[in-house]
Amino acid sequence: MNLKSNIIFxxxxxxxxxxxxxxxxxxxxxxxxAALKEAPEDTSKVMLYQRIAGHxxxxxxDSAKAFAEKGIQLADEINFSFGKLMNxxxxxxxxxxxxxxxxxxxxxNEALDIAKATNSTKGFAVILNNIATVHIRKGDYxxxxxxxxxxxxxxxxxxxxxxxxxxxNNIGVVYYYMQDFDKTTDYLTRALEIQExxxxxxxxxxxxxxxxxxxxYQKKYxxxxxxxxxxxxxxxxxxxxxxxxSNLSNIAxxxxxxxxxxxxxxxxxxxLQQREEVKDYNGLASTYANFGESxxxxxxxxxxxxxxxxxxxxxxxxxxxxxxxxIYHSLSKLEKQKNDHExxxxxxxxxxxxxxxxxxxxxxxxxxxxxxxxxxEKKEKEILKQKAQLIEKELEVKRKNTMFFGSLGLALILGxxxxxxxxxxxxxxxxxxxxxxxxxxxxxxETQNRLQEQRLRISRDLHDNIGAQLTFIIxxxxxxxxxxxxxxxxxxxKLSNISGFTSxxxxxxxxxxxxxxxxxxSVEDLKSRITNFIEKAxxxxxxxxxxxxxxxxxSEEYTFTSVEGMNIYRIIQEAVNNSxxxxxxxxxxxxxxxxxxxxxxxxxxxxxxxDAAKAEQGNGLNNxxxxxxxxxxxxxxxxxxxxxxxxxxxxxxxxLE
Numbered sequence: 001m002n003l004k005s006n007i008i009f010x011x012x013x014x015x016x017x018x019x020x021x022x023x024x025x026x027x028x029x030x031x032x033x034a035a036l037k038e039a040p041e042d043t044s045k046v047m048l049y050q051r052i053a054g055h056x057x058x059x060x061x062d063s064a065k066a067f068a069e070k071g072i073q074l075a076d077e078i079n080f081s082f083g084k085l086m087n088x089x090x091x092x093x094x095x096x097x098x099x100x101x102x103x104x105x106x107x108x109n110e111a112l113d114i115a116k117a118t119n120s121t122k123g124f125a126v127i128l129n130n131i132a133t134v135h136i137r138k139g140d141y142x143x144x145x146x147x148x149x150x151x152x153x154x155x156x157x158x159x160x161x162x163x164x165x166x167x168x169n170n171i172g173v174v175y176y177y178m179q180d181f182d183k184t185t186d187y188l189t190r191a192l193e194i195q196e197x198x199x200x201x202x203x204x205x206x207x208x209x210x211x212x213x214x215x216x217y218q219k220k221y222x223x224x225x226x227x228x229x230x231x232x233x234x235x236x237x238x239x240x241x242x243x244x245x246s247n248l249s250n251i252a253x254x255x256x257x258x259x260x261x262x263x264x265x266x267x268x269x270x271x272l273q274q275r276e277e278v279k280d281y282n283g284l285a286s287t288y289a290n291f292g293e294s295x296x297x298x299x300x301x302x303x304x305x306x307x308x309x310x311x312x313x314x315x316x317x318x319x320x321x322x323x324x325x326x327i328y329h330s331l332s333k334l335e336k337q338k339n340d341h342e343x344x345x346x347x348x349x350x351x352x353x354x355x356x357x358x359x360x361x362x363x364x365x366x367x368x369x370x371x372x373x374x375x376x377e378k379k380e381k382e383i384l385k386q387k388a389q390l391i392e393k394e395l396e397v398k399r400k401n402t403m404f405f406g407s408l409g410l411a412l413i414l415g416x417x418x419x420x421x422x423x424x425x426x427x428x429x430x431x432x433x434x435x436x437x438x439x440x441x442x443x444x445x446e447t448q449n450r451l452q453e454q455r456l457r458i459s460r461d462l463h464d465n466i467g468a469q470l471t472f473i474i475x476x477x478x479x480x481x482x483x484x485x486x487x488x489x490x491x492x493x494k495l496s497n498i499s500g501f502t503s504x505x506x507x508x509x510x511x512x513x514x515x516x517x518x519x520x521x522s523v524e525d526l527k528s529r530i531t532n533f534i535e536k537a538x539x540x541x542x543x544x545x546x547x548x549x550x551x552x553x554x555s556e557e558y559t560f561t562s563v564e565g566m567n568i569y570r571i572i573q574e575a576v577n578n579s580x581x582x583x584x585x586x587x588x589x590x591x592x593x594x595x596x597x598x599x600x601x602x603x604x605x606x607x608x609x610x611d612a613a614k615a616e617q618g619n620g621l622n623n624x625x626x627x628x629x630x631x632x633x634x635x636x637x638x639x640x641x642x643x644x645x646x647x648x649x650x651x652x653x654x655x656l657e
Contacts, residue, residue, distance in 0.1 A: 026055045046075045046083030053090045057097060059239035061278060064094045085114040085123045092130060097242055099281040099318060101134050108134070125154035125163055132170060137282055139321035139358050141174050148174065165194035165203055169210070177322070177358075185214065205234040205243065212250060221258040225251055242283070245274035249287045256294040264294055285315040285323035293330045301334060308334070325354040352528050390434055394427055474502050521565025523592075524556035529569055530590065533576070537588075541580055547589035554594060567627040568601065568649070571635075574620050575603035575647040583607025583645055601649040609639040 026032050032052055039045040049071030056064035071087035074080075092107035108131045115123035128151035135144035148171050155163035172187030188210045195203030212227035232247035252267035268291040275283045288311025295304035308327050315324040332347035401423060405416045477495050527550060534546050560568065572590060579588045585607030593600050621637070624647070628635040633651035 026051065029055055041074060042078065043080050043083055046071050046078070046080050046087065049074065050083070050086045050090050053087065054093070057090065057093050059241075061094065061097055061242075065091065068094060081114055081118050082120060082123065085111045085118075085120065085127075088114070089123075089126060089130065096130070096134060096137075098279060101138060104134055105131065121154050121158055122160070125151045125158065125160070125167075128154070129163070129166060129170065136170065136174060136177075138319065139177075141177055141358070145171070145174050161194050161198055162200055162203065165191045165198070165200070168194070169206060172210070181217070188214070205231050205238070205240075208234070209247065209250065212254070216250075216254055216257070219257075221254045224254045228254065241274055241278050242280050245271045245278065245280060245283055245287075248274065249283070249290060252287075252294075253290055256290070256297070261294065261298055265291075268294070281314050281318045282320055282323075285311045285318070285320045285327075287311075288314065289323050289327045289330065292327070296330055296334050296337070299337070301338060304334060305331070321354055321358055325351055325358065328354060348531075352531070355528075386438075390431070394431060397427065398424075473498075474506075477502070520559040521562055522556060522560075523550070523554060523558045526560075526565055526569060527556065530572060533569075533573060534590070537576060537580065544580060544585055545587050547587070547591075549589070549591050551591075551593035554592060554599075558599075564631045567631050568651075571624050571627050571647075571649055572601065572603060574624055578620055579603070579605040579607060579645065583609070585644060595650075597653055599651040599653060601651075603647045604644065606644040609641040609643070609645050611639070 029052070032048065032055075036045065036048050036052065039048060049067050053064045053067035053071065056067065068087050068091040072084055072091070075084035075087060088107045088111035092104045092111065095101075095104035095107065108127055111123065112127045112131065114120070115127055128147045132144040132147035132151065135141070135147070148167055152164065152167040152171070155167055168187045168191035172184050172191065175181075175183040175187065191203075192207035192210065195207050208227050208231035212224045212231065215221070215224035215227060228247055228250045232244060232251070235241075235243040235247055248267050248271035252264045252271060255261070255267060256264035268287060271287050272284065272291070275287060288307050292304045292306075292308035292311060295307060298304075308331055311323060312327045312331075314320070315327060328347050328351035332344045332351060335341075335344035335347060401420065405420055408416055477498055530548060534548050537544075538546060576588055576590070579585050583605050585605035588605045589603070591600075591602045591604075593602075624637075625635060628649060631651055633649055636648040636650075637645070639645040
């Protein structure tokens with residue numbers, strides 16, 4: 001899948017996130033309103049307020065708030081904590097649908113305090129899911145994921161299949177945003193299987209939407225449209241206008257990627273009208289972004305820019321990071337198509353800045369630790385459960401043996417005692433063997449956890465301790481230079497060289513930490529890193545100009561292992577630094593392309609060159625050749641005083657799988 005379709009698909013998932021506390025419309029709202037007037041001031045009336053407010057959250061949002069507030073008031077009067085919790089939750093749902101996340105979090109947190117104070121596992125699970133949903137919409141995945149796993153554990157404790165399905169759904173969405181598609185498919189499939197077994201109408205609505213997104217990812221656009229349409233039909237039956245708008249936007253995306261731009265524009269327009277009606281700012285930013293990207297793909301630049309700017313204004317005003325990130329990317333490509341490279345680079349840097357704020361190393365670390373913690377706890381529980389079952393079975397066998405042997409006559413007592421002793425020893429040996437296996441399994445899990453913790457601790461120590469110490473060295477050297485008025489030029493130059501070397505060491509340390517915290521490195525990650533390096537090289541060299549180009553046939557989804565990615569980056573960095581230091585070049589170019597089923601990286605300059613036959617094999621050339629062998633590639637270095645120097649690195653595609 002190319003980059004353009006990946007971005008559009010990524011945005012379509014904004015519509016997939018479902019509210020963790022499922023609300024259903026009332027079949028006969030008029031009778032419920034009539035019953036409300038006649039109901040006594042007791043707990044049943046509090047819950048009736050909550051159900052009516054939930055109904056209006058779906059069919060007529062502005063009417064929901066008053067009923068929820070009355071439910072909270074009555075719950076306070078009769079001291080009904082659970083009723084207050086549920087009405088606070090539905091009031092939080094109201095503000096969430098209004099895209100007023102500040103007030104939504106205010107009421108969710110108040111409900112969470114009640115759940116903790118009353119030890120309500122059900123309330124705890126419901127509210128944690130909803131708080132996590134708000135963080136997902138805001139792009140704060142490092143906060144959302146631990147909450148979702150806590151909610152999942154609470155739902156598993158309750159045995160609430162519907163709640164488990166909703167938690168699986170939201171965890172799958174977070175993993176999609178983290179671009180871990182295997183885990184996305186795993187968790188979304190688990191959610192849909194449970195909802196189908198339960199026959200949950202609103203759950204199937206989200207399920208069909210998610211299945212449509214997976215078809216979309218597989219480029220099966222007709223199947224995706226059919227699945228999205230099923231979700232839309234359910235939204236119509238529920239009267240849920242916000243979900244209707246989301247479904248319409250997803251249908252439009254599939255038509256756009258299919259190349260049916262006429263139908264795409266029709267559905268985009270319907271979605272925008274409906275989102276304006278329900279004041280769904282998150283959805284508006286997403287649909288404007290998708291519509292603008294579709295128009296850009298059609299080369300309708302003026303119209304595309306208008307819709308992208310509208311979406312960006314809403315995203316920045318409401319701190320919707322995900323939409324802002326993709327709009328910056330679309331605007332960068334649009335300006336590049338218009339040959340305005342200065343604006344294209346300006347938008348590209350903004351895109352990279354927002355992306356780094358969403359997917360930084362700390363977030364990835366927290367998410368990895370959260371998943372590992374959940375899986376470890378789950379394995380430990382399974383081991384304890386198996387051990388308990390084993391002991392129970394052994395006791396049962398023992399009891400049956402005792403009853404059997406006790407019924408025999410005195411004539412067989414000696415034989416029975418001998419047999420009993422033998423049997424007990426056999427059971428004991430088997431039990432010891434099982435316990436030994438369990439201990440080995442626990443030891444392996446503990447060793448894996450220690451290794452993971454050690455890797456994370458080393459990464460943090462490198463950054464926090466060694467990085468800080470190197471920075472202190474630079475500061476001390478600078479203070480030493482300027483603290484003495486009379487200092488020789490030789491000593492001053494020596495101190496400057498030490499300071500420069502230390503600064504270079506800090507940069508290399510940061511690059512190492514960057515690679516260390518990633519299990520793999522994509523072409524897009526490498527592109528961002530090289531772009532940042534070239535920008536710093538521009539600032540350091542007044543006379544040299546730079547070119548950086550990646551051929552369009554190279555997909556930004558190609559991934560390397562962290563070691564391969566780091567070696568490729570170091571080869572490029574070494575070659576560019578050699579051109580700056582020794583070649584006296586005025587133009588340095590880095591080109592990445594595909595040639596003869598190989599990944600080709602060429603670093604060329606127009607400098608004074610050198611005699612490759614007479615040149616000594618210094619650390620720089622030796623490092624380049626060693627790193628080339630490590631990635632399974634070949635290196636060709638040629639130099640001509642008239643034409644400059646060329647370094648060509650070729651890597652077979654099999655190394656990128």
